[in-house]
């Protein structure tokens with residue numbers, strides 16, 4: 593088994609983030625029931641202006657090489673009329689740009705062409721089930737599943753590196769092998785699997801248990817051998833699982849992981865057959881506030897899009913100064929946690945979801961209850 597998971601990352605992201613997310617707007621024509629942004633039809637009056645967006649890009653470019661990747665997200669980033677202008681400006685300063693649009697009538701061939709010409713290389717779309725009934729129910733739009741599959745094909749046709757984001761919920765977890773098959777058929781480059789945080793509209797959705805999370809992580813190691821890279825969001829313990837698998841069962845299956853894993857493992861084999869390809873689960877040891885920083889629609893700066901503790905605002909504060917100097921981010925990057933996440937030997941490589949710790953305990957330095965090592969402890 594091959595894996596690029598590294599054991600020590602101390603200090604790696606102290607000076608600069610790897611990813612800067614900018615929620616350009618909260619406006620979106622969809623109303624997905626797990627939406628982090630609580631998206632609405634019309635953007636707020638306090639959204640950053642084009643000029644303020646330019647200044648934000650300037651602050652990222654001022655970091656020099658390697659520049660962080662700027663991810664334009666929302667809401668739906670295509671609801672901003674100036675997205676091509678801002679992407680062009682970022683490209684002119686050698687700031688790599690990725691987009692995370694919604695699948696609506698705004699996602700046209702001409703817009704995609706303009707964004708490619710503006711230098712945008714990567715795009716991510718959400719797919720939350722392996723069939724129309726599951727995905728359309730999440731998105732609240734009949735026909736959205738088919739539209740998303742067409743949009744993936746369109747992104748590939750325009751030459752984008754494609755990423756599919758799937759939120760794992762109790763209601764769709766047993767479809768994950770079927771989703772993996774779809775991604776392989778569509779030649780998707782990256783599968784980014786979100787583990788639900790009960791924030792925004794997601795607060796009303798049933799998340800998976802820590803035990804099931806562990807089983808899904810084992811399944812994702814298997815799935816990463818079928819032609820696409822697998823990453824996780826708000827499940828940094830995936831890196832621990834990938835490392836354990838590399839050390840303990842090179843090339844093989846773990847034993848006794850559990851029924852959900854067994855189901856997904858055998859379903860994947862049934863759909864795609866065995867694979868001798870290496871594991872593709874490269875994971876920079878990021879977590880909320882470590883390698884990641886998030887700028888909300890009104891300019892507020894957060895450790896991530898799922899951790900609603902405002903650290904400053906780009907209208908008054910320099911984004912990079914906040915990233916480097918804020919006490920909370922120092923504690924997060926220093927793995928200054930409470931409970932099992934502090935004593936865990938993978939506290940640096942993983943460190944748990946700070947967002948889930950906050951959503952559960954109102955303490956961003958608490959242990960992540962989504963990890964089986966935490967839920968199984970007396971914490």
Ligand code: SF4
Nearest residue numbers: 933936942943944963
């Ligand atoms: S106990 Fe915390 S640091 Fe250790 S693997 Fe679990 S979430 Fe990660």
